[in-house]
Amino acid sequence: MIRAFLIFLFAAIAMPSAAQDTLPPAPYAYKQLDDPDLEAKASDLMDTLRCLKCQSQSINDSDAPMAGDMRHQVRSRILAGEEPDAIRAWLIERYGNYVSYQPEVSASTWPLFAIPALLVLIAALILLRRLGKRRQEERA
Secondary structure (H helix, E strand, C coil), X not given: CHHHHHHXXXXXXXXXXXXXXXXXXXXXXXXXXXXXXXXXXXXXXXXXXXXXXXXXXXXXXXXXXXXXXXXXXXXXXXXXXCCHHHHHHHHHHHHCHHHECCCCCCCCCHHHHHHHHHHHHHHHXXXXXXXXXXXHHHHC
8 A cells, every 4th residue: 555655656746747858849949040130139149048957058058948948939039029138038037037147236136246246355355464464474
C-alpha cells in the first residue's frame, strides 16, 4: 500500500514537468523572421534579455523551452509592428527586472548599484589607512 502511494506521489510530481517539455515549440521560437531588418531588431532585443531558466544566457543563445517561448513573443510582437522598447517594458512587467541585462535604477534596485560602490569606497579607505600607518611606522 505504501509502495503504491509513493509511486502515485512520484508520478503526480513528475507529470507537470514532463508535460512542459512535450509541447511543440512556438512557431517563431526557432524560426527567424523573413524580413532581415525586423529579424535584426528582434535579435538585438533578444541579446539584451536574460533566459529565466538558464540565468547566464540571453534568450537568443539559450535552448531552454522558456527562452524559445520568449523568442516567439519578441518576434511576433516585432512582426506586429511593436517597438523593441515597448516589448522590453512588457517583458519586464511580466517577469520582473531580472529579465533585463540592462536593469533600470528604481526604488527597489538602487541598492544593487550603490552597494558595490560603497564596498569599493570602504576598501579604498582601509587600504589608505593601512598604508598611512605603515609609512608612519617606517619613519619612526
